[in-house]
Amino acid sequence: MLPEGHPGMNRMKALARSHVFWTKINEDLEKLVHTCTACQEAAKSPVKNTLCSWSRPDAPWSRIHIDFAGPTDGISYLVVVDAFSKWPEVIPMTSTTSTATLRELRHLCAQFELPQVIVSDNGFQFTSAEFQDFCRSNGIKHVRSPPFHPQSNGQAERFVDTFKRSIGKMKNNGPTVDALHTFLLIYRNTPCTASPDGRSPAENFIGRRLRSTLDLLKPSHAPEARPDIVMEEQFNRRHGAKPKKFEPDDLVSARDFRTGQCKWSPGRILRRHGQTLYDVLVQGCIWKRHANQLRPRAASSEEARNLMDAFDLPLNPTPVSLSRTLTPPLSPMIDPYAKSYRSRQS
Template sequence: MVFGRKFRLQTDHAPLLRIFGSKKGIPVYTANRLQRWALTLLMYDFTIEYVATEKFGHVDVLSRLINQHVRLDEDYVIASISLEDDVRLVAFDSFRFEVQQSTENDPVLSKVVQYIHQGWPSKQTVASNPELQQFYNRRESLTTVQGCALFGERLVIPSRLRKRCLDQLHTGHPGIGRMKAIARSYVYWPAIDAEVEKAVKACTQCALAAKTSPRVAPVPWPKPQRAWERVHVDYAGPLDGDCFLLVVDSFTKWPEIVQTSHITTTATIKILRSLFARMGMPELLVSDIGTQFTSAMFGKFCSMNGIEHTTTAPFHPQSNGQAERFVDTFKRGIKKIREGEGPIQEALDLFLLKYRSTPNPAVVGGVSPSEAMFGRRIRTNLELLRPPTDRQQAEQEEDQQKPRSFNKKDPVYVKVYNRNSWSWVPGTIVEQIGGVMYNVRTEKRRLVRSHVNQLRKRLPSAESFEETSGLPSNPLPLDVLLSAWNSPSTSVLPSSATFSPCVSSIDDSVHITTTIIGSC
């Protein structure tokens, strides 16, 4: 009985140091009784050390008293018999007479069996044979039963029968891991793991039903250096019976979406031709292997416009990830915008406006696609949240320009349009409306509203200058006119002077003037 958990165990049997003192666990080939002892000792914290028999008399005192008695090492004999029985049960179920004959005829295993019985030579002797050297490294675990070699409880298979053994182990087509586990429980030969892997990989049925190989690390597209250098195209839909051609610039992430009811080569070329007329021809066009992109007509269209066309692998959308990812973004965005079943064109316009004006972290500098493409932000209704601009600066700029202006009653020429022609017509400014608009009355008493760019200054003619140069701006009474001639209002005028009233219509009023000499 042992009191306490920590103690020191002394023994004069050196092999027990490897059985009970090993830090790697209990060897699988250890006898059952020794395994039970080792499991019992696992509950204790102990150290084991070897003591020579000559110095171990206090324990071995009783046996030393019988000096004349021939003692047998019962522990060794019982353990050997128990091991032999255990191994025989496995051996008889695992091998046949053919295995025994093949072992005798095998040049390597025949030497192994001989060395197990007669003792192993030095390491230098077996170094020339790599297979024999592997058995030498495991010599302490090798035994023989009825002419067959055993590695622990596993039967060592001769080289002639290894192919048949692999076929038997592969019954049911287990994978590499499961087949190795089965083999390690029953058979052994050098490099058995490598041959199991080779056998499974060479099996046609296993190869046809195998899983997809692990994906390699994705290789990104080369980074473009400028806008519209490489564009990715793909079709999305159908949505409400129509498809959508999506074009995305890889540098600025600027999207273009065109709704179409046909996805033929002709329709695709028509859409791209219109788009390239606005944005220019790209250097590289990336698409999938759709028939509209792989046709001879589309190839001719690209070659005539100097566009390099690249197609991706079939059923591998990751190769065209720029377009495929935007297809998913487009579908989700349209679905959320059209929650109330609104018009799809309205939802498409709103989606493009928001996407183009939203900063994108994938764009250089984290700016929006519109800034990367055009160098400016496109204006949205969110600009109303910004404070107004400086009005004084705007007024100063307007003052510097000094646009033409006219005053009321200024004589001008005004453009009067008649069908597809126009002509200059004399007129007079009636009033100013706003900053650059004027109401003008022509000679034909027609009121015309004109822009300042449709007016030009008019100088009075010579006849009108002579008629109006000597007259005051307002009509005067008759006695004032007579006083200008130093004549009283009741004086008698010379007989040669005659008076003739002349009626002049000016500004819708009638004024009576007197002509001294001549007639009106």
């Protein structure tokens, strides 16, 4: 009679005490509720277990957490988060099959390295035999979270939530792809308390901060790079290279890469960029050529004529007479008062 309405443990005890009493009434009623199938099926969730967090890896990309976000406008996003540095990767995908997922995952592994552990949920992409073969053949331990318990893959889940909210706020600022790139640059460059030493994901993943538009607030001149003298000497010695330098208005022959044209076309140097690049005027067009694609040339007869016209030089100058007038030498003048240097004879 008491459990007919299934009022719950405490209400059943209160109802029973208002009518009857016997020794160990509480124990008997608790046992009655615990053995009631209907009460057990409709019971509340138990008290949460103590938090057991993931251990922090010792190096970047040793353990990664992966998940899918979306789809949004027909696009799903493969989310990968490095457990050490919190460095995120977000890849837009139109197909979420195991083959497509593994193709993007292989690309990431080629960029960075093969992880030791991959943590995912129980999506069909991650439970397929193809995905298991990939992990087994590459020595990767695959850890799957329990069904309907996203907290076990919390690192990916938290980032997915942050990613969705940020993209939603920026959707009116332009294409989603541009918003994604902006979000990733800012997120990777922002200090993170969950990252070692509270540094940004970029600092802990690649060892430096990423340059962004905020760096324009503090402009700095990059130090001049030093040339590799040893490499230059080895190259010059091996190829017998010699220094080349052209000045503006120098006449050159420029390498012509147009199909069906001569290998070299006449041109004139306009300006120099750096040490080896030149702008060359060729047939009314400006070509950019390396010093190795140029060679000096002599002026053609037409160019020489134009040059003479520019400086107003006569084409047929008056020949210079080679005759000369010989003037006889003057007789030496004798000074009667000059001292004689004849030696005396004894």
